[in-house]
Amino acid sequence: MLNVSKTNLNLFVVLHSVLTEGSVTRAGKKLGLSQTAVSNALARLRSELDDPLVVRRGRGIAPTPRAEALLPVIHRALDALDSALARPAPFDPASSVRAFTLALTDDQEIADLPRIFRAFQRELPLSSLRVETTERMVATDGLTRGTIDVALGPTMVRGPGLKQRPLFIERGVLVVRRGHPIIKRRAALSVLAEQCFIDVRVVGDEGVGRRLAERRLREVGFTPKIACSVPHFFAAAVLASEGDAIAAIPRRFAERMTKLLPLAIVESPLSAMELPMALFWHERTDADPAHRYMRDLITTALGEPAPRVSKRARPGTRARPAGRGGPRVSRP
Known part of the structure; x- marks a missing residue:
């Protein structure tokens, strides 16, 4: 034969x-x-x-x-x-029926996905978008295996064949329930040492953001008293809104949560952590016209300011824009 x-x-x-x-x-x-x-x-x-x-x-x-x-x-x-x-035909976003997969953490689903999805529906009306969790992407090595097209993550993430594009700086804040006793006191480290905290472990102990937070805590000489550990920022926000424990969550996510839950943002020495974020993809899709268009779409969408929705604004009225300054305690 x-x-x-x-x-x-x-x-x-x-x-x-x-x-x-x-x-x-x-x-x-x-x-x-x-x-x-x-x-x-x-x-x-x-x-x-x-x-x-x-x-x-x-x-x-x-x-x-x-x-x-x-x-x-x-x-x-x-x-x-x-x-x-043969040379592929130019990518036509208006007629494309391709499916794209994006990996996000739960706070990014709230803070970033709405802007991405609006742009997606506007620019890729016939395509479909599937969102997977960052936990699943990490567990299955989704970017390398091809089950995930793009993902948001800290710029410090490294891996064979991974490419990235810087997006924005994520800043951490503390949130407490409205009426929490700490709001009336200066949120110094000595005061925070008396409080209980909710710990968020998105991808377990090995997450880049978690390691950076632990290093920041060591730098300021602070060891939080952990009352509960959860895998999602939303769970931490809900727990903080219904008890006296404090949650450390991303500011952009926190600003949305204060519109949905009885939460207040508390500025403190622990709020200074900054995490540069980037868009990630694998080199196998680097030259693909459809994927390049999708990456540009996400970059542009996240560069636009998020719409601010005031809980007090009534239908037919305009909400006042938030000021640049303000008190140390932020309320909706």
């Missing part, structure tokens, strides 16, 4: 030209080969297939039944290869 992996597939290109041209000489001219080179290629393929392939008939040649059976198969294979190697 012929072993394709050990066969020079160019021989089938020669056979295809001979059969379609009906002449060794014309096949040679089409391929830029001498008549001798074409004859030698046919001789090698005859030996491989144990079949004459073509025989003389008058002044021309005639294919054998084996060659006649091979011709349509070779033709389809060459057509498929030509199509695969």
Whole structure:
């Protein structure tokens, strides 16, 4: 039996030209080969297939039944290869029906996904967007395996084949329930040392953000009293809104949560942590036009200011924009 992996597939290109041209000489001219080179290629393929392939008939040649059976198969294979190697058509976002997969943490689903999805529906109306959790992406190595197209994460993340584009600086804040006793006191480290905290472990103990937070705490000489550990920022916000424990969460997420939950943002020495965030993808999709468009769309969407919704604003009225300054305790 012929072993394709050990066969020079160019021989089938020669056979295809001979059969379609009906002449060794014309096949040679089409391929830029001498008549001798074409004859030698046919001789090698005859030996491989144990079949004459073509025989003389008058002044021309005639294919054998084996060659006649091979011709349509070779033709389809060459057509498929030509199509695969052809320059792809320009990406048309308005007509594309591709599916894209984005990995986010739960706070990013609240703070960032609405802007991304609005832009997605506007620019890619026929495409679909699937959102996976960062935990699942890390557990399955989704970017490398191809199950995740893009993800948001700290710029310090590294991995084989990963590429990134800087997006924004994430800043951490503390949130407490409205009416919490700490609001009336200066949130110094000595005061915070008396409080209980809710710990968030998005990807366990190995998360980049967690390691950075632990380093920041060591720098200021503070060890929080952990009352509860949860895997999601939303759970931490809910727990903080219904008890006396304090949660450390991203500011952009916190600003949204103060509109939905009875929470207040407390500025403190622990609020100074900054985490540079980036858009990540794998090098396998780096040159793909559709993925490049998607990455540009996300970058642009997250560069736009998030709409501010005032809980006190009534339908038909305009909410006043928040001031740049303000008290040390932020309320909606």
